[in-house]
Amino acid sequence: MATIFTRIASGEIPSFKCAEDENYYAFLDINPLAPGHTLVIPKHIEDDYIFNLDESTYQGLWAFARKVALAIKATVPCKRVGVAVLGMEVPHTHIHLVPLQSEGDMDFRKSRPVVTDEEKKQIAESILKEYEKL
Ligand code: 5GP
Numbered sequence: 001m002a003t004i005f006t007r008i009a010s011g012e013i014p015s016f017k018c019a020e021d022e023n024y025y026a027f028l029d030i031n032p033l034a035p036g037h038t039l040v041i042p043k044h045i046e047d048d049y050i051f052n053l054d055e056s057t058y059q060g061l062w063a064f065a066r067k068v069a070l071a072i073k074a075t076v077p078c079k080r081v082g083v084a085v086l087g088m089e090v091p092h093t094h095i096h097l098v099p100l101q102s103e104g105d106m107d108f109r110k111s112r113p114v115v116t117d118e119e120k121k122q123i124a125e126s127i128l129k130e131y132e133k134l
Contacts, residue, residue, distance in 0.1 A: 002046070003092035009043045016124035019071065019131040023057070024064040026131075028120050029096070033108065035115050036076035036099040036123050040065040041092060048091035065095045071130035072099055076123065082106045 007013045008027060009020075015027035018038050029037040042057050053061065069081040078099030084106065085095055098106055115123075 003090065005039075005041050005090060005092040005094060006043070006046055009041060016120045018124050018127040019064070019068045021064065023060055026064070026068045026097075026127075028124050031112050032115055033096075033098050033110070033112060034078070034100070034105050035113065035119065036072050036078070036127065038068060038072060038097040038127065040068055040095040040097060046092050048087055048093060050085050050087070050093045050095070053093060061093070061095065065097060067131060067134050068127070069097050070134060071127045072097055074130040075126040084108070 004013065008015045009025040017025070017027050019026040023043055024040060025043050026038050026040045029039050040061065042053065042061055045053060045057055047053060050058070065083070072081050076099040078101060080100055082098040082100045082105065083095060084098065086108065087093065100106060104110065
């Protein structure tokens with residue numbers, strides 16, 4: 001059965017898309033640590049552990065994530081973009097990209113800010129616009 005993230009990448013389940021190419025997809029986290037918190041996934045490989053990916057998919061995922069991080073940094077006010085790989089909840093490899101003002105913004109146990117769907121739509125559209133310039 002397809003994972004929830006495969007169903008998001010195919011458009012079956014809606015998401016706020018930030019970037020896409022043939023093999024990878026980026027979209028806003030539904031429950032963000034900070035506005036602009038983005039998830040990056042391989043579209044066609046559902047392995048739930050990043051270090052199980054084949055070399056080409058693994059390298060491609062990080063190269064794609066770098067472009068998405070540059071696009072986030074260009075449009076979401078932040079000091080830098082933090083990176084995390086957890087996978088404790090959703091069994092489909094994904095990289096978290098989190099716009100950071102301070103170290104505490106990367107704390108996955110903290111309470112999450114409220115980001116409305118209208119705000120998410122605007123953030124995702126501006127990240128996508130920056131990504132397409134790269
Ligand atoms: P992890 O598996 O890395 O521990 O956490 C999974 C992340 O995916 C969480 O930050 C959670 O908010 C996010 N997430 C879970 N389900 C959905 C979903 O259906 N849509 C989106 N956009 N994000 C999700």
